[in-house]
Amino acid sequence: MSSHEYDVVVVGAGTSGCYAAATLADGGYDVVVVERKDAEEAGHIACGDALKGASDFPEAIPKSQLEPAFTNTDVDHGRFEIPQEDAVLEIPVPGELAVIDRWEYGRRVIDGAESKGTDFHYDTVVQDVEQDDDGQVTGITAMRKGREATYEADLVVDAAGALSLLQDKTDFEGSTFDTNVRYSQFCSAYREIIEVEEPVEWDDALVFKPTERSAGYLWYFPRTSTEINAGLGFQMNEEPMELVDDLKADLEDRPEFRGAEVTDKLGAALPTRRPYDSAVAPGYIAVGDAAGHVNPTTGGGIAGAAYAGKYAAEQAIEAIEDDATGDEAALWEYNVNVMDHFGARYAALDVYNIFTTAYDVDDLMALMAALPGEKLAEALYGGSTNLSLGLKLKTAFKSIGHWGTIYDLYQTKRLADRLLDHYESYPSDPSGFDAWQRERDAIMDDIYELTGADAKY
Secondary structure (H helix, E strand, C coil): CEEEEEEEEEECCCHHHHHHHHHHHHCCCCEEEECCCCCCCCCCCCCCCEEECCCCCCCCCCHHHHHHHEEECCCCEEEEEEHHHCEEEEEECCCCEEEECHHHHHHHHHHHHHHCCCEEECCEEEEEEEECCCCCEEEEEEEECCEEEEEEEEEEEECCCCCCHHHHHCCCCCCCCCCCCCHHHEEEEEEEEEECCCCCCCCCEEEEEECCCCCEEEEEEECCCCEEEEEEEEECCCCCCCHHHHHHHHHHCCHHHCCCEEEEEEEEEEECCCCCCCCEECCEEECHHHHCCCCCCCCCCHHHHHHHHHHHHHHHHHHHHCCCCCCHHHHHHHHHHHHHHHHHHHHHHHHHHHHHCCCCHHHHHHHHHHCCHHHHHHHHHHCCCCCCHHHHHHHHHHCCCCHHHHHHHHHHHHHHHHHHHHHCCCCCCHHHHHHHHHHHHHHHHHHHHHHCCCCCC
């Protein structure tokens, strides 16, 4: 058995883990990233490869170090194919957008953290979480290259991804950490990297397409005009899809993919839920996918994960300096920073995700085809949009036969606005947390009653 002592142990070498580690190491702290994959495979993650917010990364690993992994910076809009309506909807995407080579990007964030002085322990699979008699997390146990290893630390950063094993192993009783987490709040996804013979016509767009069920979707994201990230996924509370076969069937129906070659394939789970209400516990902080830091309507989460890692590291440094890593109140500012930056917006977007589970896919596609592209973009990426009476009437005229769905959507939008306002008053310390949750849950009850959707939380 080998034993290791660090200021902070980070579990997982993804975006959030590497940004947390780089920020800590840059501040002069001893930090190790434990990663279950080997050194060659690390950074190879199933992802749509689309990067929203490509202009902005924390300074610990600056954008300039990542840019060689940006393979297509000409994408500027979404292209929604709606076969039920025989329609294609072009939707502008606000802000800078890029499609990346995810493996190359993954290697570069690892290199960025390593250059700051982070240790990386590959082939290391976490077995358990260590806690003291007061419930404070004090480290982890793992198998490293087939041998037992222990890691003691002032703080553990959980960057282990969706449905993190660490959260199954940790006793959160008496803490604020969000344990209202179940598989139905996640999506199962699969993607292939495909080389086509001729350039596609839509190499400046992110292509989306619904499957035959409302909780399923397909995507085609062009890394280049001839290299496409093609994938699909479904909500885990729905009847499972045959992901490989269903993707193959759609590819065979698209003439641009005739004669194409598959160069890589990978599957994963990802959160399609609101951010954790609290992602801190004594000696413990969760970041990125491990804390639900993903836009629940699009699956995008790279930029948010980078900032979650930065905020976690900054709060860890402050708590270490105050000898207070066992005090949730000393870590609470991390929650506040996440909610202020993107958490509130993602929580509001989750309302639309809930809305879609309660309606027939044909009604939803008719509604999407009727909405102006810029308004749909605001809803997908901003969490809300302004809908005037004139626009309501115009949309209703274009969607005769779906007026009930339209009315419910506008009512849902009002509740999403209420929820966004509430999240923007997220408590500044744990003392106001219970009251904040009660009011939020009352808003959610109104959302479930309006939409008829099953409770998600």
